[in-house]
Amino acid sequence: MRFNDRSWCGHIRLSDSGRAIRLMGWVDALRNHGDVLFIHLRDMSGIVQVVFNPEELQLDIYRRAESLRNEYCILVDGHVVSRADTTENPNIETGRIEVIASDLTIFSRCATLPFSISEKAMIRGGTAAGGGPVSEDLRLKYRYLDLRRPTMQENLRKRDAIMQCVRACLHRRGFIEIETPLLTKSTPEGARDYLVPSRIHHRRFYALPQSPQLFKQLLMIGGMEKYFQIARCFRDEDLRPNRQPEFTQLDIEASFIDEEFIYELMENLVVEIFAVSGIQCKTPFPRMTWEDAMDTAGTDRPDIRFGLRFVDATGIFEHTNYGIFRNIIEKGGCIKGINVKGRSGDLSKNVLQNDYAKEIVPSFGARGMTWMRVVDGKLESNIVQFFSENERYGLRERFQAENNDVIIMIADQSPRIVNEVLGLLRLHLANRLNLIPRNDFAPVWVTEFPLFEQTRSGLASNHHPFTAPRRTDFDPANIDELLRLRSRAYDLVINGEEVGGGSIRINDRHLQVKIFQALGLSDADVEEKFGFFLNALGYAAPPHGGMALGMDRMISMVLGTASIREVIPFPKNRNAYCPLTDAPSHVSYRQLSELGLLDSTGGKWVEGRKVL
Numbered sequence: 215m216r217f218n219d220r221s222w223c224g225h226i227r228l229s230d231s232g233r234a235i236r237l238m239g240w241v242d243a244l245r246n247h248g249d250v251l252f253i254h255l256r257d258m259s260g261i262v263q264v265v266f267n268p269e270e271l272q273l274d275i276y277r278r279a280e281s282l283r284n285e286y287c288i289l290v291d292g293h294v295v296s297r298a299d300t301t302e303n304p305n306i307e308t309g310r311i312e313v314i315a316s317d318l319t320i321f322s323r324c325a326t327l328p329f330s331i332s333e334k335a336m337i338r339g340g341t342a343a344g345g346g347p348v349s350e351d352l353r354l355k356y357r358y359l360d361l362r363r364p365t366m367q368e369n370l371r372k373r374d375a376i377m378q379c380v381r382a383c384l385h386r387r388g389f390i391e392i393e394t395p396l397l398t399k400s401t402p403e404g405a406r407d408y409l410v411p412s413r414i415h416h417r418r419f420y421a422l423p424q425s426p427q428l429f430k431q432l433l434m435i436g437g438m439e440k441y442f443q444i445a446r447c448f449r450d451e452d453l454r455p456n457r458q459p460e461f462t463q464l465d466i467e468a469s470f471i472d473e474e475f476i477y478e479l480m481e482n483l484v485v486e487i488f489a490v491s492g493i494q495c496k497t498p499f500p501r502m503t504w505e506d507a508m509d510t511a512g513t514d515r516p517d518i519r520f521g522l523r524f525v526d527a528t529g530i531f532e533h534t535n536y537g538i539f540r541n542i543i544e545k546g547g548c549i550k551g552i553n554v555k556g557r558s559g560d561l562s563k564n565v566l567q568n569d570y571a572k573e574i575v576p577s578f579g580a581r582g583m584t585w586m587r588v589v590d591g592k593l594e595s596n597i598v599q600f601f602s603e604n605e606r607y608g609l610r611e612r613f614q615a616e617n618n619d620v621i622i623m624i625a626d627q628s629p630r631i632v633n634e635v636l637g638l639l640r641l642h643l644a645n646r647l648n649l650i651p652r653n654d655f656a657p658v659w660v661t662e663f664p665l666f667e668q669t670r671s672g673l674a675s676n677h678h679p680f681t682a683p684r685r686t687d688f689d690p691a692n693i694d695e696l697l698r699l700r701s702r703a704y705d706l707v708i709n710g711e712e713v714g715g716g717s718i719r720i721n722d723r724h725l726q727v728k729i730f731q732a733l734g735l736s737d738a739d740v741e742e743k744f745g746f747f748l749n750a751l752g753y754a755a756p757p758h759g760g761m762a763l764g765m766d767r768m769i770s771m772v773l774g775t776a777s778i779r780e781v782i783p784f785p786k787n788r789n790a791y792c793p794l795t796d797a798p799s800h801v802s803y804r805q806l807s808e809l810g811l812l813d814s815t816g817g818k819w820v821e822g823r824k825v826l
């Protein structure tokens with residue numbers, strides 16, 4: 215069989231000189247030197263140069279070679295020769311040899327290409343072509359061509375290596391990979407469901423899983439004890455640049471464990487994932503309570519690669535004569551700030567006043583900001599004259615201010631606004647002043663989240679309703695008390711991005727019912743949505759917990775790609791649309807009618823049942 219004795223383009227080396235070989239792949243680039251034709255032949259292993267010399271070839275074979283164009287799919291027979299020093303190509307790994315062709319088969323010709331696929335320079339020192347300037351939608355429309363580019367091939371290969379490493383690591387620790395259904399009932403993870411209408415059960419719908427949450431908990435009740443799955447999840451959320459309607463999570467659950475088990479397991483896993491790309495990560499990862507994260511970085515996704523921690527200055531101004539601050543403190547507000555160490559040279563009065571105080575900070579949602587520069591051991595700004603000597607001294611002490619430091623403070627009646635705005639300002643300044651070490655990876659666990667949050671439509675779970683609270687003796691009707699409750703949830707944040715999260719779960723039926731009551735669900739709601747699950751909890755559920763790691767995001771981070779779409783073979787674009795298949799698309803009336811979604815006589819939409 216002619217496919218059997220194939221060699222790989224990218225593996226040929228100088229030691230193969232003189233060997234007869236057979237290659238298959240695509241024409242990456244062509245060049246005609248007088249009568250001698252040179253091509254770069256590419257397969258999944260790499261690129262090699264092939265030479266068609268009219269003096270050594272039968273005329274019909276040479277003519278065939280002349281008809282080659284970019285991306286033709288071909289087979290070449292030939293032999294390997296070393297190149298003369300002057301013609302070596304350091305841009306490709308096989309650059310010290312070339313293949314002298316003796317025969318050529320064209321498997322298939324290629325239509326006019328929508329964009330250049332070759333990434334390797336044909337000529338030494340030449341610049342690489344490739345996907346850079348091509349619009350992403352065009353790349354996605356022709357994803358099968360885009361995938362031929364070595365960069366995409368490498369990304370998917372690394373993705374595979376990471377998945378393999380994850381599987382091996384979990385298997386080593388006794389976890390079992392188990393699949394859970396895709397056609398199922400909704401599990402609340404805070405997004406809308408993708409619904410799938412049923413033809414057999416008219417006007418009823420499956421939901422695609424937002425996560426396998428309930429099934430993995432049922433597996434624990436089923437005694438499986440250590441589960442994992444590389445699970446596809448579906449969430450119909452608002453569009454954001456780095457979000458996909460379907461995405462891949464590493465989903466994990468284990469029984470008879472607590473938080474420490476999860477931290478240790480996940481830290482080792484993350485270390486191994488980064489190691490696939492040669493990146494070292496130190497364990498144990500630091501931990502921060504949610505409250506601490508909010509207080510010092512203004513977000514539950516703190517980027518700890520740089521300082522600029524918040525300093526609370528409220529106490530300094532308790533007896534102030536400065537009206538604005540006095541007023542804010544009297545109304546329960548606070549004053550917090552950051553010290554931008556040694557950067558007064560980059561933050562002139564003009565920049566601080568006109569850019570930050572007048573434009574940037576108001577766009578973040580605060581009314582204003584206070585700035586001070588430290589010059590000759592003294593605070594200097596348009597406002598310090600309103601502060602007493604004690605207050606100035608207090609500020610210098612509290613912020614550990616030294617010459618050339620810049621102190622920036624936000625004061626507001628709402629501590630939430632102060633934290634939020636200062637959090638955004640912290641990131642803005644870090645980016646502007648290049649304070650973020652780009653090649654560092656700084657994981658941190660965020661713990662002790664509030665169990666509930668207040669939304670416009672009432673109380674909602676901060677993670678999901680199956681998360682165990684830290685205290686169980688609460689009154690489900692007391693909103694203030696509920697809002698003070700903390701959960702046994704944890705998020706893993708790396709470089710300011712949430713890459714995963716999970717929790718210790720509720721394994722007591724009564725407690726689960728209490729949580730549903732706190733969420734304002736009626737008994738009928740609970741029965742209709744979660745009856746099957748509450749039933750299961752009645753049959754001796756073990757203590758259990760778990761976590762999910764967003765694999766697209768993790769892999770994108772490890773590989774340093776600009777977006778998660780670079781590590782997903784067939785992603786949707788930023789509008790949740792697939793330019794390749796044109797999905798989502800219209801369906802025929804017949805299909806709708808078969809599904810019971812159309813009254814076939816009148817061509818009308820069938821009304822939905824009033825559901826919860």
Ligand code: ASP
Pocket residue numbers: 403424425426427463466715716717760761762
């Ligand atoms: N189901 C959760 C999620 O998808 C993760 C977990 O709690 O294990 O975010």
